[in-house]
Amino acid sequence: MYNKVLIDGLTALPHKLVRAILVVSDFSMVVLSALLAIGMIIGFENFGGSAHLWQFLCLIGAISLITIFVFRIQLIKLSVFSSRDVLKIGQAAGVLTIVHLFGALMLDVPRAIALTLVFGSLAFTSMVASRAIATVALGALRDRIRARRPVAIFGAGGTGIQLASALRTSPDVRPVMFFDDNPLLHGMDIGGIPVAPPRELVIEAARRGLEQLIIALPESAQERRDGLVEICERINMEVQVLPPFAELLAGKSNTPELKTVDPHDILGRAKVDLDTPEIAKSYAGRVVMVTGAGGSIGSELCRQILTCRPAKIVLFDVAEYNLYKIEHELNPLADERKVALSAHLGSVSDATRVKKVIGDENVEIILHAAAYKHVPLIETNEIEGARNNVMGTKIIADAAVAAGVERFILVSTDKAVRPTNIMGATKRMAELIIQDLQTRTQATKFAMVRFGNVLGSSGSVMPLFQKQLEAGGPLTVTHPDVCRYFMTVNEAARLVLLSGAYATGGDVFVLDMGKPQRIIDIAYKLIKLSGRTVKNPATGEGDIEVKVIGLRPGEKLYEELLIDQKNVVPTPHPKILRAEEDYLSQIEVAAFLREVQQAIDSSNATQLRKVVAARIDGYKTQQLPVNA
Template sequence: MDLVLIGVSLWAASAVRLGGVWPDEVWGQGWPLLVVLPPIGVTLFHGLGLYRFVLRSLGRHDVIRIAQACFLLSLILAAFGFFDFELFLPRSTPIIFALLLAFLMVVGRGAARSYYQLLRERGFQKRPVIVYGAGESGMQLVAALNAGREFRPVAFLDDDKGLQGRFIAGRRVHAPGDVEALSKKFAASDVFLALPSVSRARRKEIVSFLSQHPVRVQTIPSMVELAAGFENIDRLREVGIHELLNRDAVDPMSALFSSVRGKSVLVTGAGGSIGSELCRQILAMQPSRIVLFEISEPALYSIEIELRELAAELDVELIATLGSVCDEARLYQVMLTHEVETIYHAAAYKHVPLVEANPLEGIRNNIFGTRAIARVAAACRIDRVILVSTDKAVRPTSVMGATKRMAEMVLQHAQAQSAQTVYCMVRFGNVMGSSGSVIPLFQKQIAAGGPVTVTHPEVIRYFMTIPEAAQLVVQAGSLGKGGDVFLLDMGEPVAILDLARRMIHLSGLEVKDAATPHGDIEIAFTGLRPGEKLFEELLVSGDVLSTSHPKIMRSLDGAADFGDLDEVLSELENAVLNHDVQSALRVLQRTVEGFISEYAPPNLPDNLVGADVIDLSISSSRAIIPDSALAGADYRSDLRSS
């Protein structure tokens, strides 16, 4: 192509300069130039690397290189005119020649690239998308999408009124309010956010606005991720639901990592949602040793494999230990062997309906597991013990909440008896993405086509991301002076019904209800589950005190008289050992402020008085097995009848 273009440009330059199709004064003696110059030019271009360009990636730098090559070839043409006195070649002809040739070469290569893309896209149905953000990131995203086979950018949205109505990268820039009209016009159900450097507050506003329209919203990585090289501009991901939370994360304060940095740290429940994130955060703060204590072998294996390589890089000793927090002897052995200095206690049964159905196991693990930790920590002279608690411990309506409040009281009681170990608790609300969280459930239900189940139209909850919760728990541990209950600032509460609607809209779907009977996903109300509240609280009583961290507050809930707590725990332990659900719940109801159990024991026949009671229930009921049955009779039929 270049052989032809060089000859055409040379002829056209002479014709333009002298105003004739075939000026004899040039071509009478100079016609050999039309034969000699093209091979010279192609040889020059080859030497300059023009034929090593990848055609589909033609860009600004390639155009500059082509212009330079054409300029050098025009100098060669000018040299012919200067040294050949028989050749009539006006001085402006080489300049015109260079401009024409550069133009034709760029246009020719651009046309070839467009034809290549046309052939490449043939047979692929690209999905139309709208790009929010017409800045540099938006243009880079459009270029990346054009190179792919999946998406076809059709329009820009931007808040800058100076850009609205203009064309960028061949697409018109529209106001954000046009999103629904554009979605219908181009059949575009996706909006890509190209706003990596926008503030968190503004990002939330944009996502909240888009969630009111039936479009699926995805985003490119943040500017920090792009600058660090962790992500690429075209690495799209779903907008996290945390974008809709009414709170801003606060950067960690490195001064508050003194409880873990350079120390031997033990994390109970290390394979759980909170425990595993605590391990990640603590490891990043470079303790001398981190002991993963977990009862579930698969969970322990998973977190150990994940952290092993990073621990080696940071020169942190990583120890995976199987065991139950109720086993004091095992805890004592582990703490002495690994010289533990700080304990983060995250091992607990936390699912409200499951603990409601299995109250004795909840009591055994949550209360007596915490007591075992407290006892062994005192015996081993551990520096700090930090309990991961919950807002459900405040005036609880569930067995789980009551056991967590009792766990707090156990640590406060231990603090009253210890001058060596600092015990404290960190209380916060729901954590997004943790096991049992409503958000993964909603995502699964939306993917399955619905319905999305909400317990009650008025239920509200506080939410926090797992990494932020774990980070604040670690920092709160350094603030403890003894017996403290720390509250994490959870921001504004979120209505679960509103959360469900927004998640449906962010998936590009419509809610199916009376107003939109032809919608995609229906929301079904199932009623509050046993032990659930409409709203949660973080404070039992007393004032909230500020700390050096803006998102961590201190309360002294329940730091009163614990003189009879040992007696209460003894009575509760006997009830658990005897599998006596009724007595255990009575003790909780008498001890924990606000807790009222809905458990109603059946009327027992006279001939069953004094019989052994075994907790076999999956609800609040229990099976009663007579002594005679346990003595050797066929008790299976008795079980079925009872």
């Protein structure tokens, strides 16, 4: 108890008192250095009777006080003592050395040059050493006051070293280890912190009791970061990623704010490079219309099209605020690139409005991203889902043919493959409409793109989990075995644009997205990466609960991308596949369109479901597991 009170008192001294102590310490070091130099070069036996030496000593003492205040070395903070501080002390010691030499020569002190060299060396060394000792002592005191968590840093480059320096003053964590891929750094000590190769991470974590790994790697090292996250997960070690260096520069605190691993890191695969020259070539100088332009996919499509320097981008959306937002965002960028931009409010199910916009704007390419996509909502609003997704697609596709539009790309979903819900069924109908139209026109090339869940899009699992985490949980999962494919918004939009470039007519494009992932595993991973622990329902230990709430109406356990896995052909891009799927005849498509329109006109949801069950191959109602 007495030791703690003493330590608390020493580390909580007023700043003015600390500075006064440093001034007295530096003054004492300079005077002591002068005395030692005299004793070593002239001899103390000759000191007592020499008036010149006494005058000289007083001169050095007075000049030392002036130099300390001029160079402000009493303001150097011990807790972050660095090489710059050493340089400042060196400058002060240099001035003192010059003054010492002139004073010794003026007062005719014997062996003036030798005396000055010894004095300068001793003064510099003693001022640096006193601060180094004080810094080590303060660190030891801080560790005794508060048990700080031992952490490791991956990346012993400039950013990692800056981070370690900042964390030394943290009351909560203590950097004890660097890990780095560079073999030239292995075995070295950087600022007293050893550097080890990555292969020793697991061993050192156990030996040193490391509780957290902070990754200080550039954004480009995505694959390396993913590997480290997996290792830390296996050994139940927390992992956090240092923000980009630009963000650190903008930070206001001494300790950089750490962020949890970006949700994109849960992809479970390397991001697909979809930057190809075909994209810019296909859209440059063209008038491109994007339906659903204010949505997650539509807005990203607009951003990426803008970089292709089209002649004009026509924004079309029924949601006023979303349309306003994307137009407001793109206007300055469009002006900068000299790309025309026009925004039109309207629904794709309004045939008159659609035809007028396409005709007035002389549209050449249409990217059709407007759709109702939320499965539970459409499951109870079947008629509006069919009106927008089925008839809306028919209306805008017909308008495209009538206007002689060059290319039409439908944004579809993996839920259209053997659907178990009305949303998926309506998207499958939209695909069949596009395929049928292609058989009766050569002027317009139709294609469609299927992809899985888009990270960060409205209504997707990532924003939901993030909100639930911020609220303290629980994270809700519908079933322990629910699996989904995931891709980034950037990949989704890029795939749509590439499909437009590769389209030959009636194509179905899919992206190789690796293996599907269990939603519950993603929930566990996000909890761990946020620096928290999963609550154990049996013991109550942990921070965040993962709660299974049961499958929602129409929800599948597993999603598929292809109806027939065998009929797949490659494209110029190795990660993009083209599926050759069976078409319905014109008579069959016309029949289900007539039946869907009748159900819409009579607002008969039961009739609509009968049409879906009869016309959509593979459709079946999801049977919920007993233990859901």
